[in-house]
Amino acid sequence: MLAVARHQAILDALQRERVVRVSDLAQQLGVSLMTVRRDIEVLEEGGRLERIHGGAKIPGDTSTHEPGFDLKSTQLTAEKRAIAVEAASLVQEGMAVGLSAGTTTWALAKELVSGPQITVVTNSVRIADLFHHAASAGSARYASTVILIGGERTPSDALVGPIATGALKQLHLDVLFLGVHGMDADAGFTTPNLLEAETDRAFVAAARKTVVLADHTKWGLLGISSIASLDEADEVISDSGLGAEAQRILQEQVGRLRLAAV
Incomplete structure (x- = not known):
């Protein structure tokens, strides 16, 4: 899978679940944990997500955000x-x-x-x-x-x-x-x-x-x-x-x- 397709898949998963895990993404995309971590780093540099321990979350999804x-x-x-x-x-x-x-x-x-x-x-x-x-x-x-x-x-x-x-x-x-x-x-x-x-x-x-x-x-x-x-x-x-x-x-x-x- 090309990097651009992986990036979009990661962002799509993030929109659905608000928080995603590196291990889950690696399994879904059929790539290594290291590849997913690098993808997350690239997306964070572009302001598309925020890294957390073991995964990523929607940027600006603050501790006071309360979904309906x-x-x-x-x-x-x-x-x-x-x-x-x-x-x-x-x-x-x-x-x-x-x-x-x-x-x-x-x-x-x-x-x-x-x-x-x-x-x-x-x-x-x-x-x-x-x-x-x-x-x-x-x-x-x-x-x-x-x-x-x-x-x-x-x-x-x-x-x-x-x-x-x-x-x-x-x-x-x-x-x-x-x-x-x-x-x-x-x-x-x-x-x-x-x-x-x-x-x-x-x-x-x-x-x-x-x-x-x-x-x-x-x-x-x-x-x-x-x-x-x-x-x-x-x-x-x-x-x-x-x-x-x-x-x-x-x-x-x-x-x-x-x-x-x-």
């Missing part, structure tokens, strides 16, 4: 569904289950609407609507109880702020499934929204068990605010595209790492 729900819900759908299926296996009848806002937790909600009867606590308008419409249509085996906490709405359709945080402080959850913007060895689990970070921290405090749901592209992404350190997660469920170094770090720091096969 509709865009994110069309990205990495196979990975998110695989993660959701794995996560759904942890849910048992009668549980109080927290679902933070996000497209991966939304994918999990789609698996749970016809699952065991549970009580769902969420700050996601989309997730609450999903359970409501499933119950109304009769597609759920029997309806779970859904508690939608209030608050200020974000671009990712999360309800956040002091009202949301105050409500969570009164609740006790068997398990929390937490969606995150990024994962990093030093910063832990992060989000680009300060108020959402505060609300997510209240979710973590309310739960006996915290399970983070994050596809492989979340590794190396940094939001402006940390939700929790890596060792505060009882489990992380990612997908089989997660790099070896990320796996090593997570296996050392979290209670358990699960990799869903895509």
Whole structure:
């Protein structure tokens, strides 16, 4: 493949996923890791992307950038569904289950609407609507109880702020499934929204068990605010595209790492 074609393929992948890994690109393009690194260097010199550890991201995609729900819900759908299926296996009848806002937790909600009867606590308008419409249509085996906490709405359709945080402080959850913007060895689990970070921290405090749901592209992404350190997660469920170094770090720091096969 000519260099110009490789460069365009890298940029196309970046537009789809916002963050790409050198190893993934090398496999997709059928070239060496060194070739991809050189291509990334050339594209960075031209201002087309920004290098990060092990890959590249869209230039100017800052730690406060918050993509909307509709865009994110069309990205990495196979990975998110695989993660959701794995996560759904942890849910048992009668549980109080927290679902933070996000497209991966939304994918999990789609698996749970016809699952065991549970009580769902969420700050996601989309997730609450999903359970409501499933119950109304009769597609759920029997309806779970859904508690939608209030608050200020974000671009990712999360309800956040002091009202949301105050409500969570009164609740006790068997398990929390937490969606995150990024994962990093030093910063832990992060989000680009300060108020959402505060609300997510209240979710973590309310739960006996915290399970983070994050596809492989979340590794190396940094939001402006940390939700929790890596060792505060009882489990992380990612997908089989997660790099070896990320796996090593997570296996050392979290209670358990699960990799869903895509």
